[in-house]
Amino acid sequence: MDPALELRGIDKRFGSVHANRAVSLSVGPGTVHGIIGENGAGKSTLMNIVYGFHRADSGEVRVHGRAVDIRSPQDAIGAGIGMVHQHFMLVENFTVLENVVLGAEGGPLLGPGLGLARAELEKLGRDYGLEVPLDEPVEHLPVGLQQRVEILKALYRGADVLILDEPTAVLTPQEADQLFRMLARLRNQGKTAILVTHKLREIMAIADRVTVMRQGAVVAEMETANTSPRELAEKMVGRPVLLDVQKSAARPGATLLEVADLEVRDRRGVARVKGVSFAVRAAEIVGIAGVAGNGQSELLEALAGLTAPSLGKIRLAGAEVSAGARERRGQGLAHVPEDRLKMGVIASFSAADNGILGYHDRSEYLWGPFLNRGAIRSSCARKMSEWDVRPQQPDRRILAFSGGNQQKLVLAREIDSRPQVLIVGQPTRGVDIGAIEFIHRRLVALRDAGVAILLISVELEEILGLSDRILVMAGGVISGEMDRSEATEERLGLMMAGIGREESRSGKSGAGRPGGATPSGKGPAG
């Protein structure tokens, strides 16, 4: 049988970047095919070529044995290829039905098209186990269901090959499992799915075959049954890697960061953090797990002094914190922001200029009112060599560094100020495996040196690997707290979902304090 999707010698350059090097791969019909690789390995470029966002410089795309010329997403849809993007392309205040027919209304009048679509969607829902409340506005649906709407959109347009780009980034582990069951069902009905991800666990869980990409080229293609996460990681990175973080048991000291009844409201006055209390002690790493968007970001920003909490207290080493990010840095609180490019670095600045962000008024970098450029440059060079940032060029623009090297520089900058407390959000987001290993080792070393570390991450593996104690946030409250030794992915997943219910119909109405689900095991809270 012809492969459902076959790529032959796809080559693509963006200026001096060779994003895809003669990529060939073949996806059998009725299979789930994984494409795995680090950030910048060329996965997204490849899929964007298949879906018509980019044109390949050379090479051929064949669907069911027929060469197709894909110049736009319309062509891709015409060829039976559908795509579910990492960031959903949905109109929030439209109903599910309206979202699905958007762009495929089938005529100038909405009525008849909607009627036909309803019948069709109900059939699709039954056939594939993809039931969704059709008349509910999308904004009222939990993320897992929103993703289902995206899948329905693709199927409604006749997709036979479904590309999913990092589909689990916004899901709890349970939601991810549901997605995988759905994919299995689609596969059994003869559909083909391509799963683009950097998570080894997902490939092992659902894919039949996997293609590993590195630096734009395919380095391996194999049956998942015949491989292991370790082998896949090695192929992705090109050398053996340590998947587990090596660390000794924590010996926590005095309480350094204390948060009491913190409430944070967003600009519209909606409470995003609702009365959160916890403490972090010297020489321990406390991890906050949770699905993105459950108040962790707002908590982080309030702790760092970027927003003022509406209620509650924050204490640093026993003293109340001052307002303002600058003052808190002075009090020994360093902050690595969740989104490096949005907040942690200035894209157009050099590495050296980025190396003083937040510390630019410290005397070591100044000469009267003037910036001491020699000192700034040499301090950056020192941080670069201490943190193995490559290439070691302080004058190079920060964007010309890889994500991992950018992040190392941000961490170096914050840790160089010898903080008592480090709050760090998504320390390894958009960072390659090699650098993840390095960053994790450094964070553990920092803990052993007596720093109190608060880690916020949506990557459960990271939380489990680094934390000594774990808090779970859901709906703006802490829905669980436990010692690392008591934590399992399943347990955390249930708490991340809020109250352990599998799926609440409305993400908003279920936002009360999750009652009886308090975990039995309380950690050694300060």
Add this chain to the structure above:
Amino acid sequence: MSERAESQGVKWAELLVLPAVNLLAALVVSGVIVRIIGENPWTALKLLLGGAFGSGEGIGYTLYYATNFIFTGLSVAVAYKAGMFNIGAEGQAYIGGLGAGLVCLAAGSAPFWEVLPAAICAAAVFGAAWAFIPAWLQAKRGSHIVITTIMFNFIASALMTWLLVNVLIQPGQQSPETRQFGPNTWQPTASDLLGRVGIHVAATPLNLSFLIALAAAAGVWALVWRTRWGYAIRVTGENPAAALYAGISPSKVTFLVMLLSGALAGCLPLNELMGSQHLISLDFPAGAGFVGIAVALMARNHPAGICAAAVLFGALVQGGSELSFDMPHVNRDMVVVIQGLVILFCGGLDNLFKNPLRILRGWVRGARPR
């Protein structure tokens, strides 16, 4: 290192070649229009360039106009560096003229070297004061600076008209302007200054304030690129979220740059009034505040580029008036059209030639043996 050299090369190409190509395109289109109205584009270009640079007198006038544009260009650029679009340089210059003018009118027989610092301070303070209220509204109330500065141009215009018609007008005169400043307050002209060291140049309004403008450009460069305040300004302009993260107070930066921006625009009358008109007249900035936007845009907000772009626009004004004098079909409006085309190609259509230029560079590199 070679990679760094290459990125430097890209930077230079974009800083120098791109504006040149844009300018050329603007001139080509202008030529077509000149042709359509029945004149010879080559002759027009020769007249334009000859008028601006062909004689000592032409150069003097070109640089005299350029002085105004340097001040307003710097004003716009400083604000833009912090991510703010100051459309109010016109009004700030106008009110700055009130400050400088009052000092000159009150100077009595004080020597010039005492008048000048006082006039500079007054011009800067008045200009800054006119920017203060929009800055305050932006920082504290979130009112958009573009809207408020435009409105303040109108308020400045109305206020100055009222003052000139009702308060400052020379008694017994019909035209709404003050009495002439005493000669002791006049800026020494270039021919004066150079004459003292034995160099003879044509008598033009070009005066000492040209050097003040260049010094201001150097000062702005040092402030923005070399001091910690400049660092805070650039961080705020490039990435407001990162500024917040770094603990930089956005309202402080807003005040700092808007006051500075107003002060720079407020210095325009040092040239226009103290250098040439020697009185406060109605609407003396004559649109220089708006030309400053184009100058800053074309110069990518870099002081060195601002000086160059200001000379270009000065040349357009000076060469343009020669052109309209010598070519019957080309009037002043036509010169405004040419200015508009330069602004359009150098500012609005900035990206038009960016990618073709990059592709061209790629070809050139590809043709070379690796």
